[in-house]
Ligand SMILES: Nc1nc2c(ncn2[C@@H]2O[C@H](COP(=O)(O)OP(=O)(O)OP(=O)(O)O)[C@@H](O)[C@H]2O)c(=O)[nH]1
């Protein structure tokens with residue numbers, strides 16, 4: 001019999017994590033294998049009592065819920081690290097209360113997490129689902145479904161770094177834009193998120209000089225639909241116009257919807273915002289720290305395009321720091337602000353006050369009042 005041997009995947013660890021992400025997103029349990037044991041992990045989304053009963057049969061009282069630090073803080077605990085709460089009974093109602101509900105309160109001791117717990121939480125984050133996981137340590141006698149995906153914990157830990165370093169250019173073509181007729185779209189595979197990353201080269205920038213660059217995190221609501229809740233759409237179009245009118249530039253459109261939390265979690269956060277919480281409070285309730293994004297892979301994209309010095313269009317100190325640390329020469333004197341609207345001023349103020357963004361809101365409001 002002929003046997004097909006595949007040598008295509010030169011990184012089986014990354015592929016294993018990607019398969020695990022797909023399983024996890026379809027609400028199937030995944031087995032994480034660590035050095036000192038393994039654990040069955042399942043996300044809290046789409047969790048019901050029937051699934052709970054299946055998990056309980058395997059867990060025999062040893063399941064626990066792992067919650068990130070942000071969520072524990074929202075539950076009233078002073079925490080900088082994730083923690084675990086025992087689940088003697090695996091019930092949907094209790095899990096939802098602890099992981100999701102606004103009035104959730106901790107009703108049991110919170111213990112420190114182990115390596116498998118951390119890897120389980122990281123798998124949930126990579127999967128862009130709610131960052132809360134049910135973990136069942138597997139003892140040797142337990143039999144589990146052989147079709148369940150098994151993934152080494154070390155591969156999950158290393159995944160982000162590996163993907164950030166391993167970006168490949170897959171396609172490129174001219175795409176004339178309304179405000180920038182000479183533009184080229186260059187698509188990379190790798191980086192963050194679950195899709196591809198796009199570099200838009202506007203005009204013909206001179207790569208021997210600092211190139212005007214913007215790192216733009218995807219914002220479906222703002223970029224595409226002109227949502228009034230943020231300034232993203234204005235920033236995007238203003239950047240392209242500026243580049244076209246000033247010797248060109250490169251805009252990186254990064255798959256980091258919702259500050260890296262994914263569109264589903266962003267809309268969950270918007271629901272909380274409609275109840276009066278600000279952009280960071282809402283994320284914290286869902287278990288997210290202020291910003292999940294990393295920008296190291298953006299530097300890899302720029303280097304692959306032949307860029308070594310940039311003039312960055314941003315107000316975000318984190319973007320400036322990440323590119324500088326990657327060895328690129330960075331000039332960061334160009335701020336980029338959209339129009340303030342009644343709906344987005346509090347969002348802009350929160351970014352300035354909570355995340356240290358360089359936003360001169362008073363100046364901006366004064367300017368817009370003059371118009
Ligand atoms: N989680 C969350 N994400 C949001 C919210 N509003 C906007 N976003 C996301 O925030 C990100 C904004 O990204 P960028 O436009 O790159 O902006 P930035 O980090 O503010 O930095 P600069 O614009 O460069 O100063 C996008 O991914 C949006 O989808 C929100 O209320 N909650």
Ligand SMILES: [Zn+2]
Nearest residue numbers: 219222230232
């Ligand atoms: Zn936006």
